[in-house]
Amino acid sequence: MPVTQFSTPEKYTYQNGFGSYHETEAVEGALPIGHNSPQKPPYGLYAEKLSGTAFTAPRHENLQSWLYRILPASAHSPFAPRETESYDTNPTTEKLHQIPNQLRWDPFDLDEKVDWIHSLKVIAGAGDPTMKTGLGMYIFAAGKDMDEHEAFYSADGDFLIVLQHGVLDIQTELGRLLVRPMEICVIPRGVRYRVTLPEGPVRGYILELYQGHFILPELGPIGSNCLANARDFQAPVASFDEDTNTPWTLTAKFAGHLHSAKQNHTPFDVVAWHGLYYPYKYDLGRYNTMGSVSFDHPDPSIYTVLTAQSDHPGTAIADFVIFPPRWLVGEDTFRPPWYHRNTMSEFMGLIQGVYDAKTGGGFQPAGASLHNVMSAHGPDATTHEKASNAELKPMKVAEGSMAFMFESCLMVGVTEWGLKKCKKVQEDYNAESWEPLKPHFKRPEGKPIRNGSSGAEGTIGDKSQVPHWTS
Numbered sequence: 001m002p003v004t005q006f007s008t009p010e011k012y013t014y015q016n017g018f019g020s021y022h023e024t025e026a027v028e029g030a031l032p033i034g035h036n037s038p039q040k041p042p043y044g045l046y047a048e049k050l051s052g053t054a055f056t057a058p059r060h061e062n063l064q065s066w067l068y069r070i071l072p073a074s075a076h077s078p079f080a081p082r083e084t085e086s087y088d089t090n091p092t093t094e095k096l097h098q099i100p101n102q103l104r105w106d107p108f109d110l111d112e113k114v115d116w117i118h119s120l121k122v123i124a125g126a127g128d129p130t131m132k133t134g135l136g137m138y139i140f141a142a143g144k145d146m147d148e149h150e151a152f153y154s155a156d157g158d159f160l161i162v163l164q165h166g167v168l169d170i171q172t173e174l175g176r177l178l179v180r181p182m183e184i185c186v187i188p189r190g191v192r193y194r195v196t197l198p199e200g201p202v203r204g205y206i207l208e209l210y211q212g213h214f215i216l217p218e219l220g221p222i223g224s225n226c227l228a229n230a231r232d233f234q235a236p237v238a239s240f241d242e243d244t245n246t247p248w249t250l251t252a253k254f255a256g257h258l259h260s261a262k263q264n265h266t267p268f269d270v271v272a273w274h275g276l277y278y279p280y281k282y283d284l285g286r287y288n289t290m291g292s293v294s295f296d297h298p299d300p301s302i303y304t305v306l307t308a309q310s311d312h313p314g315t316a317i318a319d320f321v322i323f324p325p326r327w328l329v330g331e332d333t334f335r336p337p338w339y340h341r342n343t344m345s346e347f348m349g350l351i352q353g354v355y356d357a358k359t360g361g362g363f364q365p366a367g368a369s370l371h372n373v374m375s376a377h378g379p380d381a382t383t384h385e386k387a388s389n390a391e392l393k394p395m396k397v398a399e400g401s402m403a404f405m406f407e408s409c410l411m412v413g414v415t416e417w418g419l420k421k422c423k424k425v426q427e428d429y430n431a432e433s434w435e436p437l438k439p440h441f442k443r444p445e446g447k448p449i450r451n452g453s454s455g456a457e458g459t460i461g462d463k464s465q466v467p468h469w470t471s
């Protein structure tokens, strides 16, 4: 797939690299040299540290940045609870429905009436932000800019934002990010930002990671490149406003609830910063997709963009996986995903196009599905019929399409909103997808039926079973 080439408006300048130590100054000389916290930082700025990991986290995990700003982040009034009755994104305080059903949702509606903060609806989750465990999955749909003088942060986790519709202009303390169709971004815990909508309503999905941070997946035998390449991740450069005489509201999401404080200066006053803890974005069109060039359908882990590992290596609290346009060439292969049950839970969404495992029409852009721990799933009957009879020439699939998956080792509960209030759950998901599957088994004539007997016959060494391309 050709790499997307967006031209970037001047206001948005980026520095490239995932996990890179970045430094940036909007005014030359604003970054102290050699020091982090001189007695008097340059130009009368305050030095402030923003820690995304414990001070003592091992070096390879340690994430922090030094900010040089006009006033420190602490210069605000005490927080007061806000909309406490109506606003709750904490999966432990809302009743979660733990159900083994396969679930699928119709496309979520755009909502012109709400701003970014009030657009966040938890659909499913596991764990607890107060214990820094687990994750929350959100649908967002907003149609209004945040108030001109309001900034937001989540103390609960890192936001991985998967945009499905529209454009997000995100002014963060560390600089500006313009997130466009087919781009994703990550806003780390605590980073303050304001979202405006230059092209009208927006919609998408969010994974909030209550524990740890995203990293790039290991490449193993693939080698040192491919999948999402580090150089394609873009962090903002420092950009600041000078405003110490305007009332601002600072709104925090803390344990799933909103709290607001007042301050008389802009939070976007960081003149320079350096470090490893910053927001970033990534264009999914740059993903270098790998696949089988011989036979069989590989595990979808080969499509991982970002992963957040549990304490057990290889087992993710959250994998962000995409299904980009790609060539399928497998010989004698059922090419769509196999039927399966997974110890991991799989939440899927569709940014655009048609997902190649669900060609029956029920999985639509802006919709979603959840196949929880051990909930059986796989191609719908329409897809099975097509794929098991298709001529196996090289074929480009998912052209113009982008499905994705949030995969987690945790069993995820579905919120009251997700199961009922949103009114998008498809009652006929199973009836449309798998119940129409027909048995094709034909008992071979003249062959003995073993049924547990200790017959010695087998296929090992039977030349007629060897695939034609190896014989």
Ligand SMILES: O=C(O)Cc1cc(O)ccc1O
Residues within 6 Å of the ligand: 298, 299, 300, 336, 337, 338, 346, 357, 371, 377, 378, 405
């Ligand atoms: O269930 C799904 O559609 C996601 C998925 C895709 C794939 O190619 C292999 C396994 C898998 O869970």
Ligand SMILES: [Fe+2]
Residues within 6 Å of the ligand: 337, 340, 342, 346, 371, 377
């Ligand atoms: Fe699956």
